[in-house]
Amino acid sequence: MKDVLWWGAVLLLAVGGVMIRPQAVHGDPARGWYLNGGLGLNWLD
Amino acid sequence: MEPEADLGFRVVAGCGFRLNRNWAIELDSGFIRNNIPEDFPTEAGPMSQVPLVFNAVFHFANESRLEPYLGAGFGASVVSYDGDTGGDAALAFKAGVRYGINERTAIGVDYTYFMLGATSAFIGEPVGDDTVNLGVRWAL
Numbered sequence: 038m039k040d041v042l043w044w045g046a047v048l049l050l051a052v053g054g055v056m057i058r059p060q061a062v063h064g065d066p067a068r069g070w071y072l073n074g075g076l077g078l079n080w081l082d
Numbered sequence: 083m084e085p086e087a088d089l090g091f092r093v094v095a096g097c098g099f100r101l102n103r104n105w106a107i108e109l110d111s112g113f114i115r116n117n118i119p120e121d122f123p124t125e126a127g128p129m130s131q132v133p134l135v136f137n138a139v140f141h142f143a144n145e146s147r148l149e150p151y152l153g154a155g156f157g158a159s160v161v162s163y164d165g166d167t168g169g170d171a172a173l174a175f176k177a178g179v180r181y182g183i184n185e186r187t188a189i190g191v192d193y194t195y196f197m198l199g200a201t202s203a204f205i206g207e208p209v210g211d212d213t214v215n216l217g218v219r220w221a222l
Contacts, residue, residue: 042173042175042195042197043173045154045175046154046155046156046173046175049138049140049152049154050138050154050155050156067100067102067103067143068099068100068101068102069099069100069221069222070097070098070099070100070221070222071097071098071099071100071219071220071221071222072096072097072098072219072220072222073094073095073096073097073098073108073110073217073218073219074094074095074096074217074218074219074220075092075093075094075192075215075216075217075218076091076092076093076094076215076216076217077091077092077094077194077213077214077215077216078089078090078091078092078213078214079089079090079091079092079114079116079196079211079212079213079214080088080089080090080116080211080212081090081116081118081119081122081209081210081211081212082210082211082212
């Protein structure tokens with residue numbers, strides 16, 4: 038299970054990197070900085 | 083997966099940059115507090131973490147105010163556990179949805195899976211941490 042999660046993360050980051058590049062060059066009105074804040078409950082597994 | 087009897091909490095603080103309608107990169111930090119139960123392979127007791135995780139996030143942009151997203155990332159966490167403090171690698175996955183209140187503010191809920199000890203450098207065994215968060219996003 039954890040191997041699958043590892044490779045899933047690597048794949049998502051790789052695909053994301055490829056898709057981001059050409060669009061970032063041309064710019065986009067959605068671009069910009071933001072802040073995140075939050076509270077949550079968690080448990081261990 | 084069933085929640086353990088000892089629920090912990092997580093405070094999330096982070097920043098991000100939206101690259102286009104779909105993709106964003108984020109740096110997440112905050113504070114996580116748990117109790118490791120007796121039936122875990124590692125020593126039981128309280129564990130506190132201050133993670134720093136770099137995420138790539140894909141937003142399913144659409145015409146409505148509701149926007150689902152998926153993210154994955156990696157980083158490190160400073161851990162205080164079993165009377166000692168150290169650092170270890172961390173891996174994170176998240177899925178959530180946000181509701182845009184106005185152009186600059188959105189509220190939402192997400193599920194995050196945070197795996198500490200991916201390299202087992204500090205904690206003897208990798209420890210998975212599931213979190214359900216309520217969050218706010220402010221565009222700058």
